[in-house]
Amino acid sequence: ITSKLPNVGTTIFTVMSALAKEHHAINLSQGFPNYPSSQKLNDLVTNAMNNGYNQYAPMAGNLELRLAIAHKYQLLYKSTYHPEKEITVTAGATQAIYTIILAFIRPNDEVIMFKPAYDCYEPAVEINGGKTIPVQLSAPNYSVNWEEVASKISSQTKMIIINSPHNPSGTIWSKNDMLQLQKLTINTDIIILSDEVYEHIVFDDAQHQSACLFEDLKQRSFICASFGKTFHNTGWKIGYCCAPEALMVEFRKVHQFNVFSVHHPSQKGIADYMQDVETYLGLNTFFQRKRDLFLSLISESRFKFQPSQGTYFQVLDYSEITNESDVDFAKRLTKEFKIAAIPLSVFNTNNQDDKVLRFCFAKTDETLVKAAEILNSI
Ligand code: PMP
Numbered sequence: 135i136t137s138k139l140p141n142v143g144t145t146i147f148t149v150m151s152a153l154a155k156e157h158h159a160i161n162l163s164q165g166f167p168n169y170p171s172s173q174k175l176n177d178l179v180t181n182a183m184n185n186g187y188n189q190y191a192p193m194a195g196n197l198e199l200r201l202a203i204a205h206k207y208q209l210l211y212k213s214t215y216h217p218e219k220e221i222t223v224t225a226g227a228t229q230a231i232y233t234i235i236l237a238f239i240r241p242n243d244e245v246i247m248f249k250p251a252y253d254c255y256e257p258a259v260e261i262n263g264g265k266t267i268p269v270q271l272s273a274p275n276y277s278v279n280w281e282e283v284a285s286k287i288s289s290q291t292k293m294i295i296i297n298s299p300h301n302p303s304g305t306i307w308s309k310n311d312m313l314q315l316q317k318l319t320i321n322t323d324i325i326i327l328s329d330e331v332y333e334h335i336v337f338d339d340a341q342h343q344s345a346c347l348f349e350d351l352k353q354r355s356f357i358c359a360s361f362g363k364t365f366h367n368t369g370w371k372i373g374y375c376c377a378p379e380a381l382m383v384e385f386r387k388v389h390q391f392n393v394f395s396v397h398h399p400s401q402k403g404i405a406d407y408m409q410d411v412e413t414y415l416g417l418n419t420f421f422q423r424k425r426d427l428f429l430s431l432i433s434e435s436r437f438k439f440q441p442s443q444g445t446y447f448q449v450l451d452y453s454e455i456t457n458e459s460d461v462d463f464a465k466r467l468t469k470e471f472k473i474a475a476i477p478l479s480v481f482n483t484n485n486q487d488d489k490v491l492r493f494c495f496a497k498t499d500e501t502l503v504k505a506a507e508i509l510n511s512i
Pocket residue numbers: 165225226227228229252297301329331359360361362363368371372373
């Protein structure tokens with residue numbers, strides 16, 4: 135067999151969750167909550183099933199849900215997306231991201247992305263014949279050198295993929311970062327794929343800098359989002375993307391044959407749930423408390439950290455503990471100490487190893503206490 139992706143193995147999230155299970159370890163590796171999602175939301179989905187929402191949703195998504203999404207962009211960013219023409223509901227952000235890349239990337243197109251990068255971007259570019267142009271970010275700040283980005287833009291640059299709040303580092307981009315990006319792409323045909331799945335998980339009163347807040351960026355951007363992160367139900371795999379009509383027309387040409395439409399009862403249930411905007415506005419406070427609890431519990435440990443600025447991930451520096459590679463240390467932590475985390479080097483083009491691991495704190499307080507006891511003992 136001639137593989138179309140010869141360099142791709144199994145995603146680290148599957149690998150680490152399986153290892154955690156095998157060794158009965160506390161799983162802070164793959165990002166998902168270990169507490170129940172909202173009973174009210176579950177009931178609304180059940181109601182949708184009982185009220186006939188059991189056949190195909192419209193190709194672009196349940197219209198009430200698209201209206202609720204459009205309302206959210208007005209409320210939070212004073213930004214208008216036409217619910218019928220500029221918003222499409224997808225099978226999680228993953229499908230939105232894959233479909234965008236499939237719809238636009240041709241052989242030899244260059245796609246700039248910031249490393250470490252969430253792991254679904256690069257294979258999607260590669261399978262379409264595109265070339266990844268990495269810009270490496272490094273611990274502890276993961277800040278962007280915009281001159282380097284400028285030097286990597288060429289006539290072949292088709293797309294730039296950005297992700298703030300950033301998985302895996304837990305850093306966020308400032309308004310200045312977005313303005314730099316806007317300046318570099320103005321008067322070009324470059325498409326921005328803005329992965330904003332953690333938009334509602336930003337800490338210490340920081341503002342999420344959505345691509346839709348910057349008028350020229352908005353005109354060239356797809357914004358991707360995931361209800362799994364917002365409503366604590368990653369297993370439902372419902373997300374969406376927004377983009378100006380001309381971009382969305384191309385997206386839907388592919389989406390209609392890629393998946394056509396996604397689980398209808400969940401869409402109707404989420405639409406009803408979102409009528410109360412507190413369901414998503416309260417998330418910052420919810421996760422900031424968890425972050426603060428986790429960090430206060432491990433403040434005396436030998437792990438060093440800068441508090442996560444957004445996402446439900448915390449990066450911990452273990453350089454005082456061992457010189458092992460992050461992959462080896464992550465495996466040893468799981469097997470010997472019964473706690474699983476994600477090594478960051480797997481998200482870097484050159485496997486750059488900053489001696490840090492990513493821990494997910496979307497867990498019950500009880501789990502965080504147990505995890506901290508282990509981390510304090512290392
Ligand atoms: N992008 C990022 C940065 C993510 O962390 C995730 C989920 N972990 C996704 C995309 C995919 O989201 P979904 O589960 O909705 O497909």
